[in-house]
Amino acid sequence: MHDTIPSKLPHHGLSAGRPEPLGASFDGGGVNFAVFSAEAEAVDLCLFSPDGKRELARIPLRERDGDIWHVYVSGLLPGTVYGWRVRGPHRPEEGLRFNHNKLLLDPYARKIAGRLRWSDALLGYRPGTQRSDLGQDTRDSAFAMPKAVVCDTGSFAWGDDRPPRHRRSLSVHYEAHVKGLTAAHPAIDRRRRGTFLGLATQPVLDHLDRIGVTTIQLMxxxxxxSERFLVEKGLTNYWGYQTIGFFAPDPRLLCDGEIWEFQTMVRRFHSAGIEVILDVVYNHTAEGNQLGPTLCFRGLDNRAYYRLAEDPRYYIDDTGCGNTLNTRHPAVLQMVMDSLRYWVEVMHVDGFRFDLATVLARGPDGFDTHGGFLGALRQDPVLRRVKLVAEPWDLGPGGYQLGAWPHPFMELNDRYRDDVRQFWKGDRGTTSGLARRLLGSAELFDHSGRSAASSVNFLASHDGFTLEDVVSFTVKRNWANGEENRDGHEPNHSDGLGVEGPTSNPAILAARARRKRNMLATLFLSQGTPMLLAGDEIGNSQEGNNNAYAQDNAIAWVNWDRPDEELARFVSWIARMRRDHPVLRQKLFLHAQSRQRDGIADVFWRKADGSSPSVEDWHDPEFRTLCLELRAASTTPVYSMSDDVLFAVINAGDDVQVSLPQPPEGRRWRQILDTSRATQATAFLAAPAQAVHVSGDSVAVFDASL
Known part of the structure; x- marks a missing residue:
């Protein structure tokens, strides 16, 4: 089938094309376009000038296979700028919000050019009228819209690129914002700061290698x-949790607007032995609620893409962002799966961290570990081999699902954060909670063959105080966000140790530095997967802001001007300690059970005097010195069981004499960590040492060496 092309495109011809793949696909002779809409009455392909300012052609799609509309345009090349217009019924009270006057972004766009210019023309209705969103606005929105760009995604020269595929038990995650980590880095070329190419420069790679990072998790x-209300305040959505293009790198993170920049970043990380995990937001989109703009999904097929309320004029909002993506619909689920595969197969990423992941796993009867999205993901031959991390909660019914996710998911463990902060802050009655976190939160994760690495342990993340601010502020200071300090996470379980905010008092600075070392040592001593927040290893502060989502400035950027090199060296030390000792990174859980190999339990809990804590001790608010002796888990196969033995003292009390257990025959204890000192070194204890002095508010670790 052939149509007549508008005279502005005299050298191009039309034919039916194919219903797959969705999006725009260049084949050397032209471009195939395909888009989903089940309830549309007509679909037009709109071609624009290279600058996106002039609409050159409007091509009706005459071919439809099921719910896929498609056309092939010969002669088109990569770089072609395009968008969609869709006709259909406009009955918002029924959930139908078609409006042919609004240019729509392709959900499968691999590249996006131009920026959104906030205007009432982006709305499907005319605001301020009596009918509100039930009315229909006829203004053309193309002038205000970013556009999709045809690109050739398969030409990047990957060479011998191979994913590092670190075992989860060997992994150290590092959560970072591409711009935030690099925008103020003095060793990065100014033009590349804040971009993918800047992130993959040698100074960053060397730093991550130095502190033992195996996996960078990109926000x-x-x-x-950026939401309109932020733009009108002169702010931006810096964090980026308002996705509009699930296949396209954000243009603001590119130097020259080319996707090869992202691919180059991944290749360089892989060459350095570092995996790349993406934080992805498939729970909602940037279109907001019924009063939001018509940019893409709403105008293509509102009732398919979104979960609508009982009154279909409104949206179910399990995310707090105005809408919830409807992954129960086959076409929407396909889009999410296609997007994930694209980032693995074409962009070579190594895994994903799913924002508000419970949304994706909520079926008609609630959280479902077997069907829908989770079922599709776990059987997919591409995706089941990459790392998968869930943020295991949302705002919907039954939304908090920590520990309930199936293998091979890892989960962000917010109980770890809170229990460790409370223990070192000095809150009473927190020692038993700390003990559970030290053993990988087995009460939550030890089921269905899950690994102890399933718990992603963290002290701080992008959402909340940085580690520096945990020891520097008692209350949040989010005034710069323009919400009168009402936003942000509570409680923070933080403490300024006598002064609120920055200080020059050497005693307070020393106490803060020691507490940071204590918390970091606890993190690296715990079973599970440790995650660092970018900048915590150099003492980065956000000036007490615990919700810096709108701060694309020095508040949220990592400050490299005066990095705490002493702290960075300490992190490097404890990362190496973890790497050198298999008992700190076990796949199997420890339950104080006797090992078949030698009849010795895999973990012993002790008090400072060497006795075992009683039930009363565990509930005693004054029980502040906890000792544990670690070996390979009792269920470890004999053929792979290591001889590694560690003894650790977690002391949030006063100075104390600690009785040492008997070391294995032929060995003696060697101290490998003492957080009361900023500088670390190893030292054998005088044989036959029976007790050792441990300073108050410190962590001491000993290994049994030959």
Whole structure:
């Protein structure tokens, strides 16, 4: 089938094309376009000038296979700028919000050019009228819209690129914002700061290698928007949790607007032995609620893409962002799966961290570990081999699902954060909680064959105080966000140790430094997967802001001007300690059970005097010195069981004499960590040492060496 092309495109011809793949696909002779809409009455492909300012052609799609509309345009090349217009019924009270006057972004766009210009023309209705969103606005929105760009995604020269595929038990995660980590880095070329190419420069790679990072977890890099209310305040959505393009890198993170920049970043990380995990937001989109703009999904097929309320004029909002993506619909689920595979197969990423992941796993009867999205993901031959991390909660019914996710998911463990902060802050009655976190939160994760690495342990993340601010502020200071300090996470379980905020008092600075070392040592001593927040290893502060989502400035950027090199060296030391000792990174859980190999339990809990804590001790608010002796888990196969033995003292009390257990025959205890000192070194204890002095508010670790 052939149509007549508008005279402005005299050298191009039309034919039916194919219903797959979705999006725009260049084949050397032209471009195939395909888009989903089940309830549309007509679909037009709109071609624009290279600058996106002039609409050159409007091509009706005459071919439809099921719910896929498609056309092939010969002669088109990569770089072609395009968008969609869709006709259909406009009955918002029924959930139908078609409006042919609104240019729509392709959900499968691999590249996006131009920026959104906030205007009432982006709305499907005319605001301020009596009918509100039930009315229909006829203004053309193309002038205000970013556009999709045809690109050739398969030409990047990957060479011998191979994913590092670190075992989860060997992994150290590092959560970072592409711009935030690099925008103020003095060793990065100014033009590349804040971009993918800047992130993959040697100074960053060397730093991550130095502190033992195996896996960098990037905050959202898919194309996203800033909400109108933020823009009108002169702010931006810096974090990026307002996705509008699930296949396209955000243009603001590119130097020259080319996707090869992202691919180059991944290749360089892989060459350095570092995996790349993306924080992805498939729970909602940037279109907001019924009063939001018509940018893409709403105008293509509102009732398919979104979960609607009992009154279909409104949206179910399990995310707090105005809408919830409807992954129960086959086409929407396919889009999410296609997007994930694209980032693995074409962009070579190594895994994903799913924002508000419970949304994705909520079926008609609630959280479902077997069907829907989770079922599709776990059987997919591409995706089941990459790392998968869930943020195991959302705002919907039954939304908190920590520990309930199936293998091979890892989960962000917010109980770890809170229990460790409370223990070192000095809250009473927190020692038993700390003990559970030290053993990988087995009460939550030890089921269904899950690994002890399933718990992603963290002290701080992007959402909350940095580690420096945990020991520097008692209350949050989010005034710069323009919400009168009402926003942000509570409680923070933080403490300024006598002064609120920055200080020059040497005693307070020393106490803060020691507490940071204590918390970091606890993190690296715990079973599970440790995660660092970018900048925590150099003492980065956000000036007490615990919700810096709108701060694309020095508040949220990592400050490299005066890095705490002493702290960075300490992190390097404890990362190496973890790497050198298999008992700190076990796949199997420890339950104080006797080992078949020698009849010795895999973990012993002790008090400072060497006795075992009683039930009363565990509930005693004054029980502040906890000792544990670690060996390979009792269920470890004999053929793979290591001889590694560690003895650790977690002391949040006063100075104390600690009785040492008897070391294995032929060995003696060697101290490998003492957080009361900033500088670390190893030292054999005088044989036959029976007790050792441990300073108050410190962590001491000993290994049994030959």
């Amino acid at each position: 959202p890099v898919q194309a996203h928007l």
